[in-house]
Amino acid sequence: MSTDLHAQARTLLDRGDAPGISPAEQAWLHEHLRQCDPCRCYAELTARAIQGLSSFSFTVDPGLAARTQAALTRRAQQMEAERARRSMYLRGFALACLFTVIGSLLAWPGWAYVARRAQLAPWEWQLGFSLFWVLPSASIAMLLLVGMALGNGRSNVRSLA
C-alpha cells in the first residue's frame, strides 16, 4: 500500500468533517480502515481524542450570566441616554442653522430699512448685522456641534474603560 493512501486516509480522519467527505471517499476510507491496521489504530486514537475533548466538563460561575446581563442592561441604558442626548444636540444644531438662515433672510430688509432711516453707510449696518445677528446665532449652532462632539468623546472613553 502506498504512503500516499495512508496520508490521504489520515487527512480525511483529521478533518473530522463527515458531511464534507463525499460518499465515494467515505466508502474508500471505510474499506482502507478495514484493511490497514495502523490507520485503523490512528482512527481509533483520533476518535478517542475527540471524545476525550467532549468529555471535558468546565465549571461556569453560576452568577456569570446574571452579572453579564446586568452589565448589558446598564450599558444599553447608557447608550440609549447617549443616543437621546446626541439627537437633542443634533436637533438643536439643525434648528440654530435654520434660524440663522431664515432669520437672516427675514431680518435683512428690516435692518436695511432702519439703516436708511438712520443714514448709515452700507458697510456699517452690514457689519452690525453680521456681529449682532448672524454671529450669535451661528455661534449657538457651533456650540451645539462642539457639545455633541465632546459628548461622543466622553462616551468613547467610557466604553473603552
Place this chain on the structure above:
Amino acid sequence: MLAATLTWAGFVDQASEARTISEGLRRRDVAILHKLVECYQYRLTRYLLYLTGRQELAEDLFQETWLRVLERGSQFDGRSRFEPWLFSIARNLTMDHFRRKKMISLDSPAGAHQENNSSSGAQQEPLGANLADRNRPSPFELAARGEDAARLAQAMIVLAPIYREVLVLRFQEQLSLQEVARVIGAPVPTVSSRLRRGLEALRAHLEVATPEGGTDVH
C-alpha cells in the same frame, strides 16, 4: 441551541434564527441579548478557556464580548450563523487583551514556532508555559472526566492556544472548516494544518498510555 430556547418566538431554522438575532441586535433589544447570554454562556466560556487557559480571564472576556456584541450588534447581518461571528469577537478581544498585556500573541508564540519554525516571536512567552508553571490545576485538569480526558488535559496544558482553539471550534462547536477559518481569520489549509498538529499532540498523549497501538505508516 438558541432555537431550543427561543421556540416561543417560532425560530425554526438557522436562517430565521440568525435573522431574528440580527434584527434584535440592530434594535439593541436587551431581552434577546439576555437570552443569547444564557444560551451561549457555557460554549463561549469554554472557547475562552481554551484560548486563555484561565478561568478569571475567560469570565472577564466573556462579559467584554457581550458588551461588544451590544455595541457592534448592527454589524451582524444575519446572513451567516451567529456562532462564528460571536467567537470571532471573543477572539479579537482576547488578542487585544494579550497585546495590551504584552504577554503572548496567539498567532506567534510557541504555536508559530511549531507551525512555521520561525524564531521571530522568541521574546514572547507561550501561554502553555504559564499554565504549566502554575501551582493550582489548570481548567483542563479540573474539567477532565475519565482517564483519557485526564491525559488530554495534560496535553492541553502544553499545547499552544492556536491549536487548542481550532480543536474546540471544530470538534466541540462543530463549526465547519470554512467557519473556523472565518473566526480565526486564516485560510482553510492553515486551519486543516492546525487541526492536524493539535490532534497529533493529543494522540501522542493517548498513545503513551496504549503503546501497543502503533501508528507507523507502512
